Amino acid sequence: MAFDKAKQISYLLSADTREEEDIGSYSFEHLRMGGAYWTIGGLSLLKSLNEDRKEEIVNWILQCQHENGGFGGNLKHDPHITNTHYAVLVLALYNSLHLIDPDRIASYIASLQNPDGSFKGDEWGETDLRFIYCGFSSLKLLNRLHKIDVQLSVDYILRCKNFEGAFGAVPDAESHAAYTFCAVGALAVVDRLDLIDADELGYWMMLRQTESGGFNGRPEKLPDVCYSWWILSTFFMINRQHWVNYEALSEFINRAQDLEGKGGIADRAGNETDVFHTFFGIAGLSLMGYHDLEKIDPIYALPEPILKNILG
Amino acid sequence: MHSRKKRTQPPTPEEIAKEKARLQKMQELHTAVFASMEAQDLSTDAFDLTTRAIRTSSDIYTFFNYRRQILLKLFEETPEDQLPALLKKELDLLGGIIKESPKSYTLWFHRQWILQRCKNLTDIMERELKLCEYMLNKDNRNFHCWDYRTWFVKFAGTESLQDELLFTDSMILRDFSNFSAWHYRTKVVKQIYTGEIPDEFVRSELGRLKNAYFTCPMDQSIWNYHRWLLNQKEPIMITGISPREFEETPKCFIIGFSHNIKGINENSIGVSQGWEPLQGTWEPLYTQPFSYIWKFTPSQSAPGDIEFRLSPINTELTDINGHKKLTSLQYKFKKTENKSEFSVEGQEDATFFESELESIDELLRIEEDDRSQAVLRKAQLLETLSFMNSEKGNIDQIIASYQELIRIDYRRAPFYRESLSVYNAIKNKSAESSPIVSRKMLAKILGFIDLNQ
Ligand SMILES: [Zn+2]
Numbered sequence: 001m002a003f004d005k006a007k008q009i010s011y012l013l014s015a016d017t018r019e020e021e022d023i024g025s026y027s028f029e030h031l032r033m034g035g036a037y038w039t040i041g042g043l044s045l046l047k048s049l050n051e052d053r054k055e056e057i058v059n060w061i062l063q064c065q066h067e068n069g070g071f072g073g074n075l076k077h078d079p080h081i082t083n084t085h086y087a088v089l090v091l092a093l094y095n096s097l098h099l100i101d102p103d104r105i106a107s108y109i110a111s112l113q114n115p116d117g118s119f120k121g122d123e124w125g126e127t128d129l130r131f132i133y134c135g136f137s138s139l140k141l142l143n144r145l146h147k148i149d150v151q152l153s154v155d156y157i158l159r160c161k162n163f164e165g166a167f168g169a170v171p172d173a174e175s176h177a178a179y180t181f182c183a184v185g186a187l188a189v190v191d192r193l194d195l196i197d198a199d200e201l202g203y204w205m206m207l208r209q210t211e212s213g214g215f216n217g218r219p220e221k222l223p224d225v226c227y228s229w230w231i232l233s234t235f236f237m238i239n240r241q242h243w244v245n246y247e248a249l250s251e252f253i254n255r256a257q258d259l260e261g262k263g264g265i266a267d268r269a270g271n272e273t274d275v276f277h278t279f280f281g282i283a284g285l286s287l288m289g290y291h292d293l294e295k296i297d298p299i300y301a302l303p304e305p306i307l308k309n310i311l312g
Numbered sequence: 313m314h315s316r317k318k319r320t321q322p323p324t325p326e327e328i329a330k331e332k333a334r335l336q337k338m339q340e341l342h343t344a345v346f347a348s349m350e351a352q353d354l355s356t357d358a359f360d361l362t363t364r365a366i367r368t369s370s371d372i373y374t375f376f377n378y379r380r381q382i383l384l385k386l387f388e389e390t391p392e393d394q395l396p397a398l399l400k401k402e403l404d405l406l407g408g409i410i411k412e413s414p415k416s417y418t419l420w421f422h423r424q425w426i427l428q429r430c431k432n433l434t435d436i437m438e439r440e441l442k443l444c445e446y447m448l449n450k451d452n453r454n455f456h457c458w459d460y461r462t463w464f465v466k467f468a469g470t471e472s473l474q475d476e477l478l479f480t481d482s483m484i485l486r487d488f489s490n491f492s493a494w495h496y497r498t499k500v501v502k503q504i505y506t507g508e509i510p511d512e513f514v515r516s517e518l519g520r521l522k523n524a525y526f527t528c529p530m531d532q533s534i535w536n537y538h539r540w541l542l543n544q545k546e547p548i549m550i551t552g553i554s555p556r557e558f559e560e561t562p563k564c565f566i567i568g569f570s571h572n573i574k575g576i577n578e579n580s581i582g583v584s585q586g587w588e589p590l591q592g593t594w595e596p597l598y599t600q601p602f603s604y605i606w607k608f609t610p611s612q613s614a615p616g617d618i619e620f621r622l623s624p625i626n627t628e629l630t631d632i633n634g635h636k637k638l639t640s641l642q643y644k645f646k647k648t649e650n651k652s653e654f655s656v657e658g659q660e661d662a663t664f665f666e667s668e669l670e671s672i673d674e675l676l677r678i679e680e681d682d683r684s685q686a687v688l689r690k691a692q693l694l695e696t697l698s699f700m701n702s703e704k705g706n707i708d709q710i711i712a713s714y715q716e717l718i719r720i721d722y723r724r725a726p727f728y729r730e731s732l733s734v735y736n737a738i739k740n741k742s743a744e745s746s747p748i749v750s751r752k753m754l755a756k757i758l759g760f761i762d763l764n765q
Binding site: 029030072073076077078080121122124125126162163164165168169170172173174175176194195196197198199200202203206207209211213218219220221224239240242243244245248258261266267270271272273274276277 | 313314315316317318319342346349350369371372373374376377380417418421425453455458459462463489490491492495496498499531532533536540543572599600601602604632633723724725726727730749750751752753
């Protein structure tokens, strides 16, 4: 099955105006900041992001910021580190980081670092590796990593590492590919990839590629398009991507497209599509260098030219 | 967003109307909650509103935050003796919603938050473990529930480790393929045996595993645990030496190890040239502090033949997963005009590895189709045996195993090919042209490659 670029562009362009998106599912209102990132990021990789709605969306993002510097998932929703990270990413995609005060955001993020080095998602205290990645990535993009104790968090990340070289959500938790991305991504942001065993981790991830070509996130689980990003990007970070069968993986992603209906990519063939899997499917194809897509950076999940602008 | 089957037919007008009505109702509820939030209403009416909201929208963290604000006020106002009832009511409510939305981060976190406020945990213990058991019976890989259980057992601190081990027994027996249970078992075992795991335990685990892999030979969960278990019995060994650099100044040579280790120094491994002790410094190559490949630079160059002996002194080193035994094998490297020779003296206790190799061979003799995972494990055991200086560690068999894997598991051929080229190099005592990226693999063929390339 071929990758239908035009179909994916039109799917993403109409992502937040399509009425049927909510039919038979549930409300995504609290995920709007993430939704904005997946949609706009996807369009950017498809080289089809224009400025038509830039002002509207940037203004909306700015309105989602709270007194304490953090961003909510939508208007009225409480601030959270994941949504703060998404807000930073979307503003980066629109070349609009200059519109926010980096110190305000940095002090919000720094306030979420726990004494053991882990990060809380918000003031209420939920903790796992996702939040360290969000914190590290945002602070690096804002050039404010010095506001936190990096070493403390690095030590915490290593406590989540298992024998396989992969990482679980918290210390002692089972290895999971998405958390492994968060751990390795965070270590890559602060240039500490020397602390992991690329060969052991690469071996574990190599075993994640299933008969269908797609990756699963843990042993003996079903494959899912989003791991095309979590795992393949991690492979790139540790320089073992040559152990992946690109052809089989890209076929798996292509088969998960909805070509007859509204477009988009699902978690796997035969399922309902959504912007989350559409973005991660396209991101995986971009890493593999297919279809003349914009190159995505494996650590920050931003298009390379945009990232180069920010980090130099 | 996950596992939602695509509709085969577009929704009927009735379905659309029904869904619209549902969304309308939800919208109204959300609007009411936000309005009451804005008014900073912490009344029982507001509390009831959040009860409805978290029931219908269990992923919206903002509603839980608001609810916790109200709860904090309630805790203050409630007399001490009525607090347990209030907390129990909250746990009851959550139990119901968790059964509907077993993968909601916010729900599981809220439950943790409530439990941290419960005083008498012994009363709650049984009920929490029951909930976990119920949830894991419905989905035995739900990592939210596993992580919650792990957290709770540590938090409550009363469950015995033996009981936890029995719990994983029962989960594994119900489904061999449940890696979550195998994983949890690795953590429990490491807590029970903080030092070396006794042979007796390893033997009984291998019995359990044999039963499992003869039943489900393709199951990665089983082989993954198998690899973890035997790794506990595998010492750090030397896998190769490169003397090339010794002919240049400053003289040095490069040593490969079976594990990713740190902190080697003169007290770990003694070096001698012929029988003359050599002083010098050790440093990790490529990566640090952990590396598979280390460089030894003698402090003064001794003239004479290139003939080195490496003798482990210390019994313990640190690899990337913690403390690990260092081998007691002795290594000799000798280079003459046109021949270099790397030899190992002594033998490690390879009993477990040899008997497992036999078991896997037995499986492979009867299994014609579902072979790849067992063949891969066989190749790994053969590799370890060859480092252990066991005569069972046959290089030709390793090569044959990777050749078979390339045929029967072609998806992973790139990895197998890299492994194969390593063993071809060992067999032919010269490296092929294809570059080896893996440091772990590179550490095995140091004698045949030019590291400067
Ligand atoms: Zn997914």
